[in-house]
Amino acid sequence: MSELDLLKDGERQLTICNACRYCEGYCAVFPAMELRRTFSKGDLTYLANLCFDCRDCYYACQYAPPHEFGVNIPKLMAELRTETYRRYSWPGIFSALFNRNGLAVTLITAVALMMILLPVLVFIGSDVLLATHLGEGAFYRVIPFTAMVLPPSIIVLYALAVLLGGARRFWREAGGGFSKVIDLRALWRATQDAFGLAYMKGGGAGCNYPDASFSQSRRWFHHLVFYGFLFALASTSIAAIYHHFLEWQAPYPLLSWPVALGTIGGIAMIIGTTGMLYLKWLSDRDPAAQSMLNMDVAFLVLLFLTSLTGLLLLVFRETPAMGTLLVVHLGMVAGLFITAPYGKFAHVVYRYAALVRYAVEQRRIAGQ
Amino acid sequence: MVNLRGPIDVLVVGGGNAGLCAAITAGRAGARVVLLESATKDFRAGNSRHTRDVRYMHKAATEYVTGPYTEEEFWQDLRQVTGGETNEVLARLTIRASEELGEWMPANGVRWQKPLRGTLHLTRTNLFMLGGGKAMMNAYYDTACRLGIGIAYESEVGELIIRNGAFQSARILRNGASQEISAKAIVVSAGGFEANIPWLKEYWGDAADNFIIRGTKHNQGRMLKELLKHGAKPVGDPRGCHAVALDARAPKFDGGIVTRLDSPPFGIVVNKHVKRFYDEGEDFWPKRYAIWGKLIADQPDQIAYSVIDAKALPHFMPSVFPPVKAHSIDELAIALDLDPARLSAAVNEFNNAARPGTFDPGNLDDCRTEGIEPPKSHWARRIDTPPFYGYPLRPGITFTYLGVTVNERAQVVMQDGRPATNIFAAGEIMAGNILGRGYLAGFGLTIGSVFGRIAGREAARHVGT
Numbered sequence: 001m002s003e004l005d006l007l008k009d010g011e012r013q014l015t016i017c018n019a020c021r022y023c024e025g026y027c028a029v030f031p032a033m034e035l036r037r038t039f040s041k042g043d044l045t046y047l048a049n050l051c052f053d054c055r056d057c058y059y060a061c062q063y064a065p066p067h068e069f070g071v072n073i074p075k076l077m078a079e080l081r082t083e084t085y086r087r088y089s090w091p092g093i094f095s096a097l098f099n100r101n102g103l104a105v106t107l108i109t110a111v112a113l114m115m116i117l118l119p120v121l122v123f124i125g126s127d128v129l130l131a132t133h134l135g136e137g138a139f140y141r142v143i144p145f146t147a148m149v150l151p152p153s154i155i156v157l158y159a160l161a162v163l164l165g166g167a168r169r170f171w172r173e174a175g176g177g178f179s180k181v182i183d184l185r186a187l188w189r190a191t192q193d194a195f196g197l198a199y200m201k202g203g204g205a206g207c208n209y210p211d212a213s214f215s216q217s218r219r220w221f222h223h224l225v226f227y228g229f230l231f232a233l234a235s236t237s238i239a240a241i242y243h244h245f246l247e248w249q250a251p252y253p254l255l256s257w258p259v260a261l262g263t264i265g266g267i268a269m270i271i272g273t274t275g276m277l278y279l280k281w282l283s284d285r286d287p288a289a290q291s292m293l294n295m296d297v298a299f300l301v302l303l304f305l306t307s308l309t310g311l312l313l314l315v316f317r318e319t320p321a322m323g324t325l326l327v328v329h330l331g332m333v334a335g336l337f338i339t340a341p342y343g344k345f346a347h348v349v350y351r352y353a354a355l356v357r358y359a360v361e362q363r364r365i366a367g368q
Numbered sequence: 369m370v371n372l373r374g375p376i377d378v379l380v381v382g383g384g385n386a387g388l389c390a391a392i393t394a395g396r397a398g399a400r401v402v403l404l405e406s407a408t409k410d411f412r413a414g415n416s417r418h419t420r421d422v423r424y425m426h427k428a429a430t431e432y433v434t435g436p437y438t439e440e441e442f443w444q445d446l447r448q449v450t451g452g453e454t455n456e457v458l459a460r461l462t463i464r465a466s467e468e469l470g471e472w473m474p475a476n477g478v479r480w481q482k483p484l485r486g487t488l489h490l491t492r493t494n495l496f497m498l499g500g501g502k503a504m505m506n507a508y509y510d511t512a513c514r515l516g517i518g519i520a521y522e523s524e525v526g527e528l529i530i531r532n533g534a535f536q537s538a539r540i541l542r543n544g545a546s547q548e549i550s551a552k553a554i555v556v557s558a559g560g561f562e563a564n565i566p567w568l569k570e571y572w573g574d575a576a577d578n579f580i581i582r583g584t585k586h587n588q589g590r591m592l593k594e595l596l597k598h599g600a601k602p603v604g605d606p607r608g609c610h611a612v613a614l615d616a617r618a619p620k621f622d623g624g625i626v627t628r629l630d631s632p633p634f635g636i637v638v639n640k641h642v643k644r645f646y647d648e649g650e651d652f653w654p655k656r657y658a659i660w661g662k663l664i665a666d667q668p669d670q671i672a673y674s675v676i677d678a679k680a681l682p683h684f685m686p687s688v689f690p691p692v693k694a695h696s697i698d699e700l701a702i703a704l705d706l707d708p709a710r711l712s713a714a715v716n717e718f719n720n721a722a723r724p725g726t727f728d729p730g731n732l733d734d735c736r737t738e739g740i741e742p743p744k745s746h747w748a749r750r751i752d753t754p755p756f757y758g759y760p761l762r763p764g765i766t767f768t769y770l771g772v773t774v775n776e777r778a779q780v781v782m783q784d785g786r787p788a789t790n791i792f793a794a795g796e797i798m799a800g801n802i803l804g805r806g807y808l809a810g811f812g813l814t815i816g817s818v819f820g821r822i823a824g825r826e827a828a829r830h831v832g833t
Contacts, residue, residue: 019626019688022420022500025481037686059506060499062417062624066410069619203479203498212506 006079011039013071014047016063023057027199028358029073030057035361046174048080049347049354056202058287059212065286078289085295085346088166097342098291105298105343109335116143116334117327129323136249142323143330152330155337162341167349176357186359193355197222210282218279224272225303231265232310251317263314269307273300299344306332370518372542372549376402377831378824379538379551381525381591382558383407384414385501385813386795388508389820390555390827392476395515397828402551403517404540406524406558406586411622412505414559415583415767415796415812418624419501421494422473422817423810424466432480435492439463442493445808453804461776462802465818470495473817477507494810501813525591528554530598533782535791553790553827556780557820560768560796561589562609563621568765571607578670580614580764585621592797595772599782600791604769604800610807611661614764616671617689629759630684631691632660633747634729635676636718637761639667642701642710644718649736649746653684658807661763672761673704675715677753683729691757700756719750767812771800778823790830792823 001009014033017023024030029050036043055074063069086098097104120129120143133141140148171181181187193199200207200219209218239258242248252258277300280293309329316325339345378394380387383405391403405412425442429435442463446454474480479498483490490496497504512519523542528535537550561567563585568576581587596602618627632648633656639645646663650656664672676691694700701711717740725735727749737744772780772793779787780798795816802815 015686015690016626016688018686020500020624022503022625024484025496025498031484037682056499056503060503062500062502062622063626064410067622203481205479213510 001079003083006076006083007041007044010044010048010076010080013073013076014039014044016069016071017073020063022062023060023073026056026060026203027052027054028193028355029077032358032361035365042173042175044080045084045170046354046357048077049084049170049350050199050358051077051081052197052199052207052351053078054200054202054207054209054218055284055287056205056208056214059208072287074287075289078292081347081350082289082291082295084170084350085166085343088169088350089341089346090162090165094342097339098295101291101295101343102298105302105335105339108339109302109332112334112338113328113331116331119147120323120327129327130320131323132318132320133322134318136251138317138322139250139326142326148330152334152337155334159337159340159345163346163349166341166346167353170350170353171357174354174357176360180360181356183360183363186363187356189359189363190352190355193359194352197226210279211284217275221272221275221279224268225276225300226272228265228268228270228272228307229303231261231268232307233265235259235262235265259314262310266307266311266314269303270311273304273307276300277304295344298339302332302336302339306336370402370520372402372518372520372540372547374400376400376518376549376551378402378553378555378827379549380404380555380557380824381538382414382556382795382797383412383509383519383521384557384559384795384816385416385419385505385508386816386820386823387555387557388413388505388512389817390557390792390794390824391512391517392508392515393821393824394555394828395512395517395824397825399828399831401515401517402549403512403519404523404525404538405519405521407521407584409521411584411586412509412521413502414587416505416816417502418583418622419497419504419810419813420625421491421496421810422466422469422813423494423808424469424814425463426467426470429492430470431482432490432495433492434490437493442466445493446803446811449806449808450804451806453806455801458774458776459802462815462818465821466814469814469817472821473497473504476511478504479507525558525594528591528594528598530788530791533599533786533788533791535788552831553792555778555792555794555820555823555827556591556595556772556797557793557795557816557823558591558797559584559587559589560770561587561592562765562768563587564589568609572665575665575670578762579611579665580616580618580623580627580762581621582612582614582618582623582627582764582766583621587796589768592770592772595780595791595793595797599784600780600788601773601783601785603771603773603798604804606770608769608800608805610658610766610769611665611763612657612766613660613664613672613761615687615689616760616762618762618764623764626688627764628657629674629687629761630657631674631676631680631687631757631759632657632761634680634683634749635674635751636714636744637672637674638706638711638714639672640669640706642706642714644714644740644742645672647742647745649744649748651732651746654809660761661765664761665763670763673706674759674761675700675711675751676757677751678755678757679749679753681757687759689759691759693755693757695754695756697751697756700758704758704760715751718744718748719752722748722750766807767796767799769800769804771796771798774798774801774819776822777826778819779826790827792827794819794823 063071086095205214206216235258313325377399380391380403395401481496481498527539529537535554692703698708701708721737721740778792780791
């Protein structure tokens with residue numbers, strides 16, 4: 001479906017929803033919809049990113065296929081979200097990466113891995129790569145410190161810049177002015193909703209996921225992934241502090257903050273991503289968009305592999321496998337951050353922006 | 369696949385709200401229950417899939433209702449809308465038993481909608497199901513499955529075999545094959561006949577061809593006809609049906625809630641000869657929309673047109689089909705296929721008759737007409753601000769009133785006044801006992817739920833479980 005057809009169908013479906021309103025108790029999408037009578041591109045983008053794909057509305061819908069109205073909000077919203085990620089990514093030429101996202105993410109990660117492995121083989125040598133290294137600075141004997149820190153920092157900064165640029169354009173198109181961001185109460189509300197995954201509760205009983213019965217499993221697996229990721233991020237940050245301020249080099253002992261947090265985070269992400277992939281495998285395809293599913297799987301697999309290689313690196317860091325595992329793990333991390341603005345990772349910023357927009361809007365109405 | 373060959377205690381015909389309440393209640397009482405649903409799984413649950421809220425008696429406000437609703441007030445409301453066409457014994461029984469629904473329904477999987485800021489205003493009298501009727505029915509079907517109740521979709525009963533006032537078996541059509549099912553008791557909860565156009569024509573003539581059926585196409589009234597054929601005592605006016613004004617572009621069946629149109633009080637309504645025919649501002653639309661179906665059914669070709677201007681648009685719920693839009697009344701008439709000269713004349717006449725007043729959509733305001741027939745009593749503002757909008761309107765049938773008589777045990781009462789021992793009825797097929805006329809929001813579900821539970825309980829008791 002072309003973008004124009006998608007927008008037209010979006011307006012058609014939401015006009016039906018707006019005349020019905022039976023689903024208004026499920027999530028934020030419907031109360032936000034009820035404030036509108038027409039649905040512009042910006043409105044549709046905003047509502048799509050407010051949708052957490054819980055699917056409660058789909059199974060409750062008297063107009064869902066095979067009804068002739070064919071209302072399928074989760075699918076519509078997922079298609080619109082794919083468009084959001086594509087449209088707001090930068091530079092425009094990379095938007096093609098969304099067409100076959102699974103393939104793109106795999107290739108980029110493979111190239112990133114090679115870009116690490118080849119210099120190591122050429123400049124460091126396979127004998128060093130395959131040797132056992134012990135004690136402080138062991139990792140840096142395989143990959144020098146500057147090489148391990150500088151390129152990833154650039155990649156992360158680049159990813160952040162692209163994502164924030166996208167968020168800015170999203171915010172403008174969704175009808176928010178700059179002044180509206182400075183609503184601290186709304187920001188706090190949106191942050192609570194984001195960190196609690198409020199709208200993965202559906203109407204309270206959970207998502208209709210993977211099938212028509214209600215379940216909280218998707219929310220809990222997502223929590224494991226998200227908080228696992230935050231733990232891993234905290235682990236890296238603390239390690240950086242140790243390195244720069246305490247002049248204490250990795251690897252760190254098992255009973256240290258970086259290792260403890262990294263281990264907990266890694267295990268949580270492995271369980272979380274496995275669970276989410278399993279639920280997706282089982283999930284009803286009728287309310288799903290193929291483009292989004294493709295993106296989801298690519299992102300989850302990459303997160304899984306990043307966590308797995310990180311944990312394996314910990315377990316085997318005192319064996320000759322360390323060098324290879326380090327290269328592979330760094331390859332995965334590089335792939336994850338290079339593709340962050342061009343894949344499912346982007347949902348973090350757009351969803352949060354949509355939640356803020358919603359909180360601002362609801363507060364304004366309450367104040368009227 | 370459900371086994372229809374094994375011994376069955378209670379056979380439930382019709383998988384809407386009443387049928388599921390009966391099946392669940394009988395199943396909980398230990399009966400072996402099989403439920404037959406004529407629709408596919410996707411379209412199961414008849415008109416219940418289009419419902420939104422249920423009216424119930426309660427002593428105090430809760431998280432979900434704003435205040436008490438006593439038996440006496442409930443009864444007075446019912447007496448008023450039915451104009452006395454109700455059986456007080458059964459009505460009071462229903463009202464009293466409805467008190468339990470606030471707990472029984474959630475105990476069987478239904479969730480209530482919490483108050484939302486700025487959107488749904490909680491009412492004092494009705495509970496709103498989270499997600500509406502289809503979500504409620506999904507919950508009931510899940511509960512029924514957990515109780516081991518056999519559910520057969522696309523299974524339609526063609527004939528009931530009843531001897532000496534006792535049900536013996538049902539001949540059903542399933543997967544293209546006919547088969548006979550025996551059971552010790554039967555609960556008939558198969559709805560009315562509003563989707564049966566030939567039957568409606570018996571009372572309405574060819575006008576019925578232009579009726580839109582708001583609910584399922586499966587309500588053909590076959591079970592109602594069978595029971596009447598076997599000597600059940602009818603109740604309710606056969607010609608009676610609840611008819612509202614719908615957007616004429618609505619689908620013939622199953623359009624549900626979204627095709628209703630709330631514009632009439634904010635403009636004028638004319639028929640195809642561009643004549644106004646009723647006071648559009650007589651009262652609030654929710655109190656009046658139910659008479660407009662009948663009014664339009666009595667117009668030539670059963671069609672009418674609501675004409676408004678730009679001022680009116682923000683005052684009613686968005687409609688599912690966009691209005692016909694034009695920059696002049698002439699242009700609007702052409703787009704609606706009406707005579708432009710007549711429409712201009714009708715609008716002018718109305719505009720000249722509209723007295724100045726203070727427009728207030730939330731109250732019966734003082735904007736009214738003088739000197740035209742019919743008058744418009746409220747919200748009569750001049751139609752003078754382009755763009756102008758028009759909606760074609762048709763009668764939309766929600767349900768029919770004709771049913772079978774039942775007693776307080778939900779047993780079907782025969783012509784001789786004696787109840788059939790093992791034939792029970794619940795839902796729309798017997799609602800005419802209690803709601804013989806008129807309409808009370810959310811009361812159809814009340815009757816179906818209460819009598820579904822009674823039928824299930826009594827059927828299980830009859831088979832000795």
